[in-house]
Amino acid sequence: NAGVTQTPKFQVLKTGQSMTLQCAQDMNHEYMSWYRQDPGMGLRLIHYSVGAGITDQGEVPNGYNVSRSTTEDFPLRLLSAAPSQTSVYFCASSGPSSYNSPLHFGNGTRLTVT
Amino acid sequence: QQQVKQSPQSLIVQKGGISIINCAYENTAFDYFPWYQQFPGKGPALLIAIRPDVSEKKEGRFTISFNKSAKQFSLHIMDSQPGDSATYFCAASIEASNYQLIWGAGTKLIIKP
Numbered sequence: 001n002a003g004v005t006q007t008p009k010f011q012v013l014k015t016g017q018s019m020t021l022q023c024a025q026d027m028n029h030e031y032m033s034w035y036r037q038d039p040g041m042g043l044r045l046i047h048y049s050v051g052a053g054i055t056d057q058g059e060v061p062n063g064y065n066v067s068r069s070t071t072e073d074f075p076l077r078l079l080s081a082a083p084s085q086t087s088v089y090f091c092a093s094s095g096p097s098s099y100n101s102p103l104h105f106g107n108g109t110r111l112t113v114t
Numbered sequence: 115q116q117q118v119k120q121s122p123q124s125l126i127v128q129k130g131g132i133s134i135i136n137c138a139y140e141n142t143a144f145d146y147f148p149w150y151q152q153f154p155g156k157g158p159a160l161l162i163a164i165r166p167d168v169s170e171k172k173e174g175r176f177t178i179s180f181n182k183s184a185k186q187f188s189l190h191i192m193d194s195q196p197g198d199s200a201t202y203f204c205a206a207s208i209e210a211s212n213y214q215l216i217w218g219a220g221t222k223l224i225i226k227p
Contacts (some may be wrong), residue, residue: 004157031212040123042203042217043158050213059214090157097211099146099165105157 002026006091006106013081013113021076021109023091029104031094032074034066035059036087037108043090049074083114116141118206120218125165128226130180133191135221137204140185144206144216149178152201152220161202194225 007022025032029100033048035058045058049068063085065077074093078085089109119138133210137147150165162173164187165179171178177190191198204218 040219040220042120044212044217048213053125056213065123092157092212094212097209097213099163099210101210101212102148102160102163103150103158103212103215105159107155107157 004091004093004104004106006089006109008109009107011109011111013078013111015081015083015113017081018077018079020079021078021089021091021111023074023076024072025074025091025092025093026072027104027106028071029093029095030071031096032068033103034064034074034076035090035092035093036060037090045077046089058073058074070073078111081111083113085111086113087111116216118204118216118218120204120221122221123219126223126224126226127194129194129196131194131225132200133194133223133225134188135202135204135223136186137187137206137218138184138186139206139216141206141208141216142185143208146207146210147178147180148205148215149176149189150203150205152203158189158201158203174187191223194223196225196227199223199225 034045047066068112091106092103150158151161152158160220166214207215
């Protein structure tokens with residue numbers, strides 16, 4: 001049972017560099033999302049997708065792009081990294097919204113931008 | 115109106131004691147209130163959830179108490195154990211929508227042996 005797999009676990013970038021955070025799930029979940037976690041600020045939604053080919057912005061989308069070409073994968077792209085994007089990033093997936101369909105999170109990617 | 119305010123930010127409890135974390139909300143349309151537990155280096159995982167048609171839900175040592183009139187809900191951990199040391203997040207949404215979950219800021223709980 002792999003669940004939600006995120007790679008890499010750690011990444012250091014210089015300001016202005018680009019990179020892609022990978023997320024894959026093997027539960028055939030339609031809904032996938034990206035969060036960032038910063039101390040004292042909880043979890044903030046960056047982008048989400050309710051199915052292949054469908055994406056939408058969350059609370060803090062600026063500086064990030066996403067695409068959803070398959071049900072399994074939902075990569076997050078940073079086009080030009082900034083120090084403000086230093087954070088821990090979590091990918092999550094779930095089945096259709098219902099009271100019995102919780103979010104399943106990956107173990108996170110810790111990103112440092114210098 | 116969309117905020118969920120969680121307190122305290124951190125909490126230290128002796129082993130065997132009761133840990134209590136509180137959350138307050140404004141939007142009366144919220145009808146799903148989950149709690150997620152996060153261990154260091156891991157992603158959050160659903161611990162327990164409640165709907166507003168009940169005032170209390172218990173799963174083992176974990177209980178959610180819900181006060182609809184006060185727009186508050188809380189997590190109680192009875193007989194707290196060192197293995198309960200984690201960060202706890204409350205959240206709320208309408209119709210259990212996962213992409214409209216509003217999250218509290220989190221509580222770091224430390225259980226001292």
